[in-house]
Amino acid sequence: MTELNYLTANYTLRSWFFTTDHKRIAILYFASLTLFFFIGGAGATAMRIELATPQADLVSDDIYNRLFTMHGIIMVWFFLIPSIPNTLGNFIAPLMIGARDLAFPRLNLLSWYIFMLGGSVTLFAILAGGIDTGWTFYTPFSTLYSNSYVMVAAAGVFIAGFSSILTGLNFIVTIHRLRAPGLTWYRLPLFLWSLYATSVILVLATPVLAITLVLIAVERCFGVGFFDPRIGGDPLLFQHLFWFYSHPAVYIMILPGMGVINELISCFSRKQVFGYKFVAWASLAIAALGFLVWGHHMFVTGQSLVASLVFSFMSFVVAVPSAIKVFNWTATLHKGSLRFDAPMLYALAFIGLFTIGGLTGLFLACLAFDVHATDTYFVVAHFHYIMVGGMVTAYFGGLHYWWPKITGRLYSEYWARTAAVLIFFGFNLTFFPQFILGAEGMPRRYHVYPPEFQLWNVLSSGGATILAAAYLLPLFYLGYSVFFGARASANPWDAPGLEWQTSSPPPEHNFDIQPVVTRAPYQYSRNFEAEPQNA
């Protein structure tokens, strides 16, 4: 009570908007991302309502195109990519390595402003009339035909890209330079290995996206032929460039999630992560191999068969390190003393959902099957299993795990578990039917469909309703906990990580005395010390 912490140190607005404290910046990101998540979610809800019936009874085709584009752009660029790195990573990473802050605190604040600028520009494009190109901005639609606010939206994404690059840079330098004495690479929590791998992708891939968006602008505005064959361009060039960024970007969207899962699984089975070094290097392997597979998004575009074969093969290879992780999590659970607190429920959900998403990725990596499944709901189901079932679930898991550290409060365990179970159930009901729809041939991005597809669509829309309600729940019990929750101790999960060795919430400068590390990570006592105190 008497000790000042980062939240109570200063109350002015100025102290928030000009803060260089990584913890406060994390909170700024958290607030903005929550907003974007619900804006994107509103788009999804509208689409699922429209799709409950075969006819177009809610929106016109034109509006539907704008809806899925808005949903995709917001969710991918303004929620999934920054989600875990910029909120949990920003908050926890410096604490985990025993540092006072990130290496470049002002750059960190600047990243947030750049992100908000990009977000505002994109939101403006959406409000001013919307974009109908899909989140991928495929040419020639984006360069020749679409009359909507493509350029404005692309500018917003372009700007947000700089935020990504700066954040990646900040994490790389921080992890290299600011580790506490004794914290060698192999003593680093696996969350940081995955953040590191993610940052490498952010720094190396994002510039390609930025360049691609500039090329669209130049072709659209000045008629320079990059993509249009009539003026000397190559229509496939756009997709090569776009997916060279966007396939690695899907790993930006999943690696941090995998990192969080390591922390959760080991804590709630009271064991060291099985095969620590394999899991650590698997993150880097995924980051590296992820750059070699982009062509699997282009199997049906008319790229050469040789290219398709190489990309197909590499896609199978990249699944190996992902599989290593899944096996090692399972082995960590084996004979652990498991406890099913809310974060653990999210972690278990993640393992199941990510596995389904990954395996169906292998289906898609098979040339013959992909020709059948491209642009059907099968693909939609695949990437939602990974990105929503995987990343969003991990994000919620991490949020619940570190919530006592971030806010200093405990939430209602009962409601948290209820939400976790509802999310798992609602998620599967929403997206599993889409595999069947896709296999039966329902194309994606259509808002009317033959009546025989209605049954699965109704199930999916029903699931989406449950899912939406389940995603709203934490807003209430977490919000409630901030004001009325019981106070959390410094280490409510009885965990060994450095972040638990400072008070909850941490003081402004994180640690009163510089911690020194003498042990490998995840040295859990075999059982929880005591039943943790829950509200």
Next chain:
Amino acid sequence: MTQHRPSLPLVVAWLGLMGLLALTVATAYVPLGAVNAIIAIGIGIIKATLVAAIFMELRSRDALTLVFAGAGLFWLGILLWLGLMDFLTRA
């Protein structure tokens, strides 16, 4: 870091870049078939090396920085290699 006059190597490198640019433009007008592309790419590599070594000051950086700069180049190589592989093997 508080230099006001550009140092000599910078000026020389800049002049070199301009010279190479002129050379690129000039050779583009000489019809040599496939050799045109090779010359253009060759000049491009020299220019990139100049920028990296002198303007980015990679000449005098520690190993870690070089690793990251090299990684960027390596990834660019992958993009060009796999992208070109598609182009060169199209039916």
